[in-house]
Amino acid sequence: MKLYQGLYLIKESFKTLGRHKGIMFLSIVIMSLTLLVLAVFLLVTDNVLSALERTRQELSVYAYIEEGLTQNDIEQQYKKLLAMKEVESIVFISKAEAMTEFEEEFGEGSAILESLESNPLPASFRIALKDGYKEQSNIRLFAEQVTAVSGIENVDYGKEFLDRFSLMARVFLYVDMILGFIVVLSSVFIISNTVRLTILSRQKSIEILKLVGATNRFITTPFVLEGAFQGGLASLVSLALLALIYLVVVKMLPDIAFLDVQTSVLYVLTCIVLGSLGSFAALRRFLRL
Amino acid sequence: MEARHVIGMYHLSKRYEDRTVLTDVNLQVANGEFVFLVGPSGAGKSTLLRMIYMNESPTQGQVVVGSFVSSNMKRRQIPYLRRKIGVVFQDFKLLEDRDVFENVAIAMRVTGETNYEIKRRVMQVLTQVGLYHKRYDRPVKLSGGEQQRVAIARAVVNSPEILLADEPTGNLDPDVTAEILQLLFRINSSGTAVLMATHNHALVKNFGQRILHLRDGVIEEDRRVGPRRFSRERLDEISMTAGKSIWSDDGRADR
Numbered sequence: 001m002k003l004y005q006g007l008y009l010i011k012e013s014f015k016t017l018g019r020h021k022g023i024m025f026l027s028i029v030i031m032s033l034t035l036l037v038l039a040v041f042l043l044v045t046d047n048v049l050s051a052l053e054r055t056r057q058e059l060s061v062y063a064y065i066e067e068g069l070t071q072n073d074i075e076q077q078y079k080k081l082l083a084m085k086e087v088e089s090i091v092f093i094s095k096a097e098a099m100t101e102f103e104e105e106f107g108e109g110s111a112i113l114e115s116l117e118s119n120p121l122p123a124s125f126r127i128a129l130k131d132g133y134k135e136q137s138n139i140r141l142f143a144e145q146v147t148a149v150s151g152i153e154n155v156d157y158g159k160e161f162l163d164r165f166s167l168m169a170r171v172f173l174y175v176d177m178i179l180g181f182i183v184v185l186s187s188v189f190i191i192s193n194t195v196r197l198t199i200l201s202r203q204k205s206i207e208i209l210k211l212v213g214a215t216n217r218f219i220t221t222p223f224v225l226e227g228a229f230q231g232g233l234a235s236l237v238s239l240a241l242l243a244l245i246y247l248v249v250v251k252m253l254p255d256i257a258f259l260d261v262q263t264s265v266l267y268v269l270t271c272i273v274l275g276s277l278g279s280f281a282a283l284r285r286f287l288r289l
Numbered sequence: 290m291e292a293r294h295v296i297g298m299y300h301l302s303k304r305y306e307d308r309t310v311l312t313d314v315n316l317q318v319a320n321g322e323f324v325f326l327v328g329p330s331g332a333g334k335s336t337l338l339r340m341i342y343m344n345e346s347p348t349q350g351q352v353v354v355g356s357f358v359s360s361n362m363k364r365r366q367i368p369y370l371r372r373k374i375g376v377v378f379q380d381f382k383l384l385e386d387r388d389v390f391e392n393v394a395i396a397m398r399v400t401g402e403t404n405y406e407i408k409r410r411v412m413q414v415l416t417q418v419g420l421y422h423k424r425y426d427r428p429v430k431l432s433g434g435e436q437q438r439v440a441i442a443r444a445v446v447n448s449p450e451i452l453l454a455d456e457p458t459g460n461l462d463p464d465v466t467a468e469i470l471q472l473l474f475r476i477n478s479s480g481t482a483v484l485m486a487t488h489n490h491a492l493v494k495n496f497g498q499r500i501l502h503l504r505d506g507v508i509e510e511d512r513r514v515g516p517r518r519f520s521r522e523r524l525d526e527i528s529m530t531a532g533k534s535i536w537s538d539d540g541r542a543d544r
Contacts (some may be wrong), residue, residue: 002401019386208382211342212443213371214399 031234231275301350328503334486375444379459434465
């Protein structure tokens with residue numbers, strides 16, 4: 001394509017947006033609302049995923065130490081555990097510290113313990129795991145290994161909670177993927193139909209362009225540029241609407257976070273691509289390319 | 290030079306599923322020739338023209354336009370063929386959302402001409418069709434005759450070897466019809482081959498140009514009395530003398 005043609009086509013696409021203000025406005029509104037569904041979906045997914053991730057990060061394994069071990073024994077255990085490939089870091093919690101934590105957590109209820117003569121709480125290691133080893137099956141395997149270390153009385157990793165949590169996370173991911181697929185598919189469907197509307201309104205122009213010897217590229221370029229522009233604008237509008245919804249919802253659920261900058265930029269870029277692809281796909285069928 | 294053919298149709302047939310539109314058409318149009326294609330509506334005139342700008346492909350036989358041969362054309366070559374042919378229609382086919390200048394310029398934009406060259410040439414052609422002063426008007430503000438002149442300007446702006454006109458006067462009243470015909474004659478006199486389809490035999494029978502009669506998809510008669518193309522002298526003659534009577538009598542005999 002020659003330079004003059006390229007410049008002309010870019011100018012032409014913006015002129016066309018102006019010439020067909022009504023239909024362009026309408027299609028941007030339709031696209032914005034469609035994309036809003038996608039944006040809400042993204043926001044929910046993003047928040048649930050980061051909540052799941054946070055919970056997973058907080059998972060740690062407690063290894064309770066037998067009573068009556070020497071300082072030396074405990075140091076040996078510590079070294080042995082630290083040498084395991086799954087272990088990120090270990091915090092030693094002495095009997096006294098365990099008591100303090102207990103008191104902090106249960107407040108007045110801890111009076112029951114105070115009535116006892118000696119501290120019944122065992123000393124323990126709180127073991128944080130490396131990122132790759134936080135899956136349910138890995139943790140179970142790791143717990144078995146830790147139990148095998150001499151002088152470890154008991155290992156607790158919240159098995160029941162972890163089982164339920166893993167199941168929930170997996171169910172959520174599946175449902176989310178299916179929903180995401182449906183949302184994206186219906187967005188593409190609605191956008192390409194909206195684009196087809198604008199193409200139909202310019203059917204005569206396309207016919208004339210073909211008549212005077214325009215190549216398919218000459219005909220499609222403005223549509224694709226317009227599609228990109230519409231997609232980009234619609235995504236910004238939908239983000240603005242999402243922000244409004246967010247401001248209302250965040251008052252009730254203060255923990256949720258808005259899409260971060262990276263996700264937002266990615267979202268806008270995706271919408272730009274979606275818009276131009278939608279135009280191209282709709283035209284392709286129309287021009288029988 | 291006269292012997293060179295700009296359009297050739299060889300044993301050309303066109304069938305749709307339920308009917309045959311053209312049957313074994315053989316036709317050559319020489320460089321610079323003026324040809325009327327006459328026949329009742331439904332005879333296949335439009336289809337025959339569409340074959341030339343390759344909007345339809347033949348069921349049998351082939352079409353040769355300049356260096357383009359229908360039987361081994363690729364789809365993506367069609368735009369380049371169309372740039373060598375100007376086409377004018379009964380319904381003008383103008384871009385309603387652009388002014389007169391852009392409507393003519395678009396035919397050059399698609400070829401990637403420079404803005405300077407486009408401006409120069411479009412102004413020149415608009416002057417020739419007498420619409421220079423209306424170059425910034427939208428088509429809706431123009432009369433039918435003016436719109437057709439814009440369409441003709443667009444058709445010739447790339448200086449094509451061939452001008453196809455499909456019932457170009459079908460929507461126009463008699464004196465405007467005369468204007469448009471004269472414009473086509475003038476274009477022909479400067480060397481462009483013109484093939485004009487019309488159902489109105491009375492309108493064209495007295496010019497002495499070649500007339501092809503098409504009926505039910507068959508060329509029934511191919512007759513020429515005068516020279517192949519309009520000379521400048523002949524053009525003057527028509528507009529000065531015979532013109533008036535031809536227009537006022539036969540132009541109205543459009544029934």
